[in-house]
Amino acid sequence: MTAEDPVVRVSDISKSFGGAVALRDVSLELFSGEVHALMGMNGAGKSTLVRILSGAQNADSGVMEIGGTAAGQLTARKARKLGIATVPQRRELVMTLTVAENIMLGDLPTRTSLVRWKPVRQLARQALRDLGIDVDVDALAGDLTVAEQTMVEVAREVRRGGRVLILDEPTACLGAEAAAQIHALVGRLCEAGVAVVFISHHIAEVLALADRITVLRDGRVVWGGQAKETDEAGLVRSMVGRDVVSTKPPRSIKKEQIGLRISDVGEGRFIEDFSVEVRQGEVVAVLGPAGDAQSRLFDLLSGRRRPDRGRLEVNGRHVRFGKVGRSLSSGLRCVTGDRRRLGLIPELTVDENLMLARDRLDRRRLHRRDRLARRAAPLRDDYRVVTLTPNPPVGLLSGGNQQKVLLAKWLGTEPVACLLEDPTNGVDIAAMADIHTLVDGLAAAGVAVLLASSDADEVMRLADRVVVVRDGRTIAEYDIDRISRDELVAVALGGAIS
Amino acid sequence: MTTTLTAPAVPTRRRVLPRGFAHGGLLLVLVAIIVFASLRTDAFLSTNNLLNVLRQVSVVAVIAAGLTLLMTAGGMDFSMGGNVAVTTAVAAQLFAHGQSIWLTVVVSIALATVIGLVNGAVVTFTGVAPFVATLATATLLDGVALLVINGLSVSIDDQLSALGIGKTFGLPNLLIVAIAVLAVTAFVMRYTTFGRDAFAIGGNEDVARLSGITVARDKLLLYGLAGALSGLAGIMLLARLGASSPGTGGLQLQLTAVAAVVIGGTSLAGGKGTVFGTVLGVLLLGVVANVLNLLQINSYYQQISVGAVLLIAAVANLLQRRRH
Ligand SMILES: Nc1ncnc2c1ncn2[C@@H]1O[C@H](COP(=O)(O)OP(=O)(O)OP(=O)(O)O)[C@@H](O)[C@H]1O
Ligand SMILES: [Mg+2]
Numbered sequence: 001m002t003a004e005d006p007v008v009r010v011s012d013i014s015k016s017f018g019g020a021v022a023l024r025d026v027s028l029e030l031f032s033g034e035v036h037a038l039m040g041m042n043g044a045g046k047s048t049l050v051r052i053l054s055g056a057q058n059a060d061s062g063v064m065e066i067g068g069t070a071a072g073q074l075t076a077r078k079a080r081k082l083g084i085a086t087v088p089q090r091r092e093l094v095m096t097l098t099v100a101e102n103i104m105l106g107d108l109p110t111r112t113s114l115v116r117w118k119p120v121r122q123l124a125r126q127a128l129r130d131l132g133i134d135v136d137v138d139a140l141a142g143d144l145t146v147a148e149q150t151m152v153e154v155a156r157e158v159r160r161g162g163r164v165l166i167l168d169e170p171t172a173c174l175g176a177e178a179a180a181q182i183h184a185l186v187g188r189l190c191e192a193g194v195a196v197v198f199i200s201h202h203i204a205e206v207l208a209l210a211d212r213i214t215v216l217r218d219g220r221v222v223w224g225g226q227a228k229e230t231d232e233a234g235l236v237r238s239m240v241g242r243d244v245v246s247t248k249p250p251r252s253i254k255k256e257q258i259g260l261r262i263s264d265v266g267e268g269r270f271i272e273d274f275s276v277e278v279r280q281g282e283v284v285a286v287l288g289p290a291g292d293a294q295s296r297l298f299d300l301l302s303g304r305r306r307p308d309r310g311r312l313e314v315n316g317r318h319v320r321f322g323k324v325g326r327s328l329s330s331g332l333r334c335v336t337g338d339r340r341r342l343g344l345i346p347e348l349t350v351d352e353n354l355m356l357a358r359d360r361l362d363r364r365r366l367h368r369r370d371r372l373a374r375r376a377a378p379l380r381d382d383y384r385v386v387t388l389t390p391n392p393p394v395g396l397l398s399g400g401n402q403q404k405v406l407l408a409k410w411l412g413t414e415p416v417a418c419l420l421e422d423p424t425n426g427v428d429i430a431a432m433a434d435i436h437t438l439v440d441g442l443a444a445a446g447v448a449v450l451l452a453s454s455d456a457d458e459v460m461r462l463a464d465r466v467v468v469v470r471d472g473r474t475i476a477e478y479d480i481d482r483i484s485r486d487e488l489v490a491v492a493l494g495g496a497i498s
Numbered sequence: 499m500t501t502t503l504t505a506p507a508v509p510t511r512r513r514v515l516p517r518g519f520a521h522g523g524l525l526l527v528l529v530a531i532i533v534f535a536s537l538r539t540d541a542f543l544s545t546n547n548l549l550n551v552l553r554q555v556s557v558v559a560v561i562a563a564g565l566t567l568l569m570t571a572g573g574m575d576f577s578m579g580g581n582v583a584v585t586t587a588v589a590a591q592l593f594a595h596g597q598s599i600w601l602t603v604v605v606s607i608a609l610a611t612v613i614g615l616v617n618g619a620v621v622t623f624t625g626v627a628p629f630v631a632t633l634a635t636a637t638l639l640d641g642v643a644l645l646v647i648n649g650l651s652v653s654i655d656d657q658l659s660a661l662g663i664g665k666t667f668g669l670p671n672l673l674i675v676a677i678a679v680l681a682v683t684a685f686v687m688r689y690t691t692f693g694r695d696a697f698a699i700g701g702n703e704d705v706a707r708l709s710g711i712t713v714a715r716d717k718l719l720l721y722g723l724a725g726a727l728s729g730l731a732g733i734m735l736l737a738r739l740g741a742s743s744p745g746t747g748g749l750q751l752q753l754t755a756v757a758a759v760v761i762g763g764t765s766l767a768g769g770k771g772t773v774f775g776t777v778l779g780v781l782l783l784g785v786v787a788n789v790l791n792l793l794q795i796n797s798y799y800q801q802i803s804v805g806a807v808l809l810i811a812a813v814a815n816l817l818q819r820r821r822h
Pocket of ligand 2: 046047048089168398399400
């Protein structure tokens with residue numbers, strides 16, 4: 001490492017929201033050609049720092065220097081001009097435009113101020129191909145899976161170029177393959193001299209990728225230094241302030257009764273003859289690349305969509321597909337992996353979101369804020385939802401805390417069987433351990449748990465049995481203690497060509 | 499540890515202040531206009547004039563109340579004015595044919611409710627955008643109203659004068675009805691699950707449905723309610739005017755109500771709305787119209803001024819909110 005000057009230097013940045021402090025005296029230096037990882041628990045202030053770096057919000061105090069000169073008050077436009085590109089935690093594609101338009105947005109090739117559509121699509125296709133992304137440029141952004149949306153957004157920012165690229169949890173909802181693509185991309189950009197800011201809750205990922213790490217806790221920098229100076233245990237301790245252990249408890253599935261049975265489900269070319277049985281108290285994972293058959297299960301089981309064929313039974317009773325009410329009254333609870341679109345209502349408060357499903361199931365007629373708060377309080381505690389103000393709109397919470405609210409909303413309703421889609425998407429390691437414990441608790445209480453996941457580690461930790469899917473078909477099924485993690489990953493990737 | 503940040507839930511108290519505050523910009527504009535009006539003309543603050551203004555805004559307020567709830571749920575009913583026109587026409591004809599007050603009122607409001615439900619059914623079950631569907635019915639209803647009164651003015655003599663000009667404890671009866679409707683709407687929106695459903699549906703319909711909210715039924719009910727309130731507003735308008743004539747109600751009334759609701763901060767996209775804001779919006783429009791009349795301003799300039807005030811109020815409201 002040469003003793004060159006940092007591309008970006010922020011000193012003593014502080015930011016508070018209505019009296020609640022989100023960042024205090026944070027200092028940070030970004031060097032060209034380096035990956036700088038930001039770590040910290042949900043609500044630690046990572047995304048707030050990102051928003052300040054990218055000009056989306058202004059700091060209350062502190063100084064920012066870009067390329068050696070003080071930057072003053074940044075705006076999003078100015079930040080971009082100074083070469084700071086950002087992929088925020090919340091996907092920010094225009095959902096009603098095509099992938100090509102999204103990638104070229106603000107930079108549409110024109111001739112005499114008329115858009116030239118052919119180059120738009122060509123350039124967009126090129127941008128995607130450069131990153132090894134296989135997405136149709138004519139598809140609407142809204143029709144893509146979350147993983148694909150992430151890739152498109154990354155492609156857009158990379159195409160625009162710049163000397164700093166900020167990625168806020170780019171891999172949170174990606175499977176191993178897609179994540180590997182992002183890692184390769186980050187490596188390539190660094191070689192080209194870009195300074196990359198990378199945020200992730202996966203410690204192994206960060207240790208493998210980062211040159212420098214800054215750990216935030218409650219808005220303060222608690223550790224900063226070279227990645228090689230620290231290790232997993234050290235990082236956990238500085239992030240959480242204690243050790244976190246998450247071990248799988250021995251599970252004794254006494255009950256033989258089938259809690260959830262899906263048989264011969266088929267839907268277009270997305271799912272072919274999918275069958276799975278989950279006994280009460282058992283956790284069965286469906287593992288596949290992001291966007292594969294397991295991502296369709298939510299729509300089918302929640303009643304949003306009717307499959308072409310197939311049958312669903314909860315506790316031995318037939319449940320008709322395609323009716324949300326039927327699905328709910330059977331005791332089946334489906335937790336989406338897309339909390340922004342299908343999970344939470346951002347304008348409503350945390351308490352109201354927590355009790356949204358519960359109050360409707362209880363057929364409650366009156367709504368009293370104080371009573372609502374009292375009923376929501378145990379859920380907040382159990383799921384450790386952290387908020388700066390007492391009861392803000394849920395959209396203002398940090399991403400991980402929103403995920404906890406989503407889980408609490410559904411799992412607080414005494415499920416008989418449940419589908420969890422990427423349940424720890426974006427949560428910190430302490431919360432991940434908590435959520436794993438909660439899923440253990442569900443199983444212990446006799447709930448049949450179906451886990452739709454693209455994360456082999458999570459499957460190893462939670463599942464008793466795993467069904468591996470690829471291109472809509474079931475390609476293998478194992479008891480989890482008969483297979484190692486590496487074998488599982490190999491099987492999951494097995495169908496891949498090239 | 500971070501978990502200690504989870505503050506105990508004490509949300510009830512804190513609401514009181516931000517509530518009035520959230521509409522501070524709008525309040526300011528309203529006060530400014532009132533002060534301006536009372537300085538410019540003595541007539542403004544006279545009891546008679548004030549009562550007159552309140553009677554006039556009462557009708558708009560009833561429509562706006564229904565619209566606030568509906569728009570909060572992401573819906574829109576452009577046909578409420580047309581519904582009012584039909585109701586006044588039908589009620590006037592019923593009176594003209596010697597029917598009793600009760601029968602007339604019940605039949606008219608029932609008819610208005612059915613019209614609302616039809617709107618609701620079209621919007622809910624066909625997926626046509628509410629704006630388009632109800633704009634079509636609005637045009638249709640305006641025509642029907644003209645048919646019913648045959649293009650002539652139909653007088654009802656003093657049949658509804660108790661409602662139209664009567665007072666209780668010094669307050670116009672029309673105003674009392676409007677206040678009751680506004681109060682009930684505010685209560686429903688804040689304290690009932692049905693009202694909260696509206697916020698949820700407007701915020702994100704998919705999430706609402708997945709959470710077990712009976713979205714289709716709720717929407718139907720909301721449109722039905724909008725219809726019923728149009729019917730009530732129609733009766734009130736008929737009582738105030740004493741006759742149904744071509745152009746009573748209709749699009750002009752509709753636009754005033756929509757403007758009032760939107761100025762009051764209810765989101766056209768759904769998910770946000772308060773009755774308090776709507777009340778301010780209704781008052782603002784009513785006062786402006788009255789002041790312009792009192793100052794005997796040329797009707798061209800009246801339109802220009804109303805437009806300008808709308809713009810200022812909308813911007814004031816938004817600036818206010820962005821700071822929070
Ligand atoms: N506009 C806002 N108004 C009020 N509070 C806010 C606002 N934005 C963020 N916060 C709060 O500031 C804190 C820091 O949030 P931030 O999004 O930076 O966390 P994070 O470290 O990115 O967490 P995560 O890992 O969950 O994404 C959170 O407690 C959040 O609720
Ligand atoms: Mg974040």
